[in-house]
Amino acid sequence: MIGFSATTSQPSMLEVRNLCCGYKGRPVLQDVSFAARGGECLALLGPNGSGKTTLLRSLSGVLQAKEGDIFLQGRALTALKPRQRARLAAVVPQGGEYPRELTARQMVLLGRYPHLSWLGCYGSRDHAAVDEALEACGATMLAPRRLAELSGGELQRVLLARALAQESPLLLLDELAAGLDMARMAGLFDLLERRRAAGACVLMAVHDCNLAAIYATRLLGLKAGRLVFDGSVDAVFTEEKLSALYDIPIGVLQHPLWGLPQALLARAHGPRSHAAGLGAAPDSGSDAGVDD
Numbered sequence: 001m002i003g004f005s006a007t008t009s010q011p012s013m014l015e016v017r018n019l020c021c022g023y024k025g026r027p028v029l030q031d032v033s034f035a036a037r038g039g040e041c042l043a044l045l046g047p048n049g050s051g052k053t054t055l056l057r058s059l060s061g062v063l064q065a066k067e068g069d070i071f072l073q074g075r076a077l078t079a080l081k082p083r084q085r086a087r088l089a090a091v092v093p094q095g096g097e098y099p100r101e102l103t104a105r106q107m108v109l110l111g112r113y114p115h116l117s118w119l120g121c122y123g124s125r126d127h128a129a130v131d132e133a134l135e136a137c138g139a140t141m142l143a144p145r146r147l148a149e150l151s152g153g154e155l156q157r158v159l160l161a162r163a164l165a166q167e168s169p170l171l172l173l174d175e176l177a178a179g180l181d182m183a184r185m186a187g188l189f190d191l192l193e194r195r196r197a198a199g200a201c202v203l204m205a206v207h208d209c210n211l212a213a214i215y216a217t218r219l220l221g222l223k224a225g226r227l228v229f230d231g232s233v234d235a236v237f238t239e240e241k242l243s244a245l246y247d248i249p250i251g252v253l254q255h256p257l258w259g260l261p262q263a264l265l266a267r268a269h270g271p272r273s274h275a276a277g278l279g280a281a282p283d284s285g286s287d288a289g290v291d292d
């Protein structure tokens, strides 16, 4: 397995203290504090615009904090040079523009940049890490293809391979599941679970609460820029907390095979009950789909 230097005796892999940040004239995150260790997988849940991407961007150093502090393995993020930061944290961002002419392999090789020697050449260790990461992400076949030719889900796999090739102990993932089919999604999240079990720390923004309940060891709820809960799946994956987070009634059932909690919409009426009944034509003039 691709190696990284996480040990449990180290300070928190990530510590966020009273973080406030945002964009010009638009405060987003307000007084956010939490810490995470190796061996944890934190899922960041929250409605659109609640600040999940903003948090991940500030943790990766792309966005400067207005107030508060961020520490990676006990070292202030602001004191780290970009290469030092990249050795500690790897990022799979949401969306983004990439050089379309690069091949998938060249893209993954960029993940080795923080490990380049002073000569600036990639060595056999770098190429082995790239091969291993591509294989782990089921992307070996994509290696010679240009990024411009990849589907959304294929590009996601290449971006995760780049992050794995970086061999950083902290993985910051923004909506990794977007664009992945169910089989690929399960494969990549199983892979992340193995990385977590081997000592990595994963922080991932996700919209799919059920995926979070299956793979995360801890859930963080972000609403209007504030952390509204932070706890184990058992403690916070409740109808009350999820309904309050998303402002819609949410029911919680047990997964029939694994016993884990799973969420489902629980409005008093379903989408079709406004109309004449199941099977009503979608253009029947009813207000189907509008929740009153």
Ligand SMILES: Nc1ncnc2c1ncn2[C@@H]1O[C@H](COP(=O)(O)OP(=O)(O)OP(=O)(O)O)[C@@H](O)[C@H]1O
Binding pocket: 023, 024, 026, 028, 046, 047, 048, 049, 050, 051, 052, 053, 054, 055
């Ligand atoms: N570059 C930017 N400039 C100004 N405001 C921004 C910028 N990016 C995001 N915002 C605003 O910051 C707030 C938080 O956005 P963010 O992308 O962090 O939310 P999110 O929780 O990741 O949302 P989603 O679930 O839709 O991806 C939103 O109100 C958004 O409009």
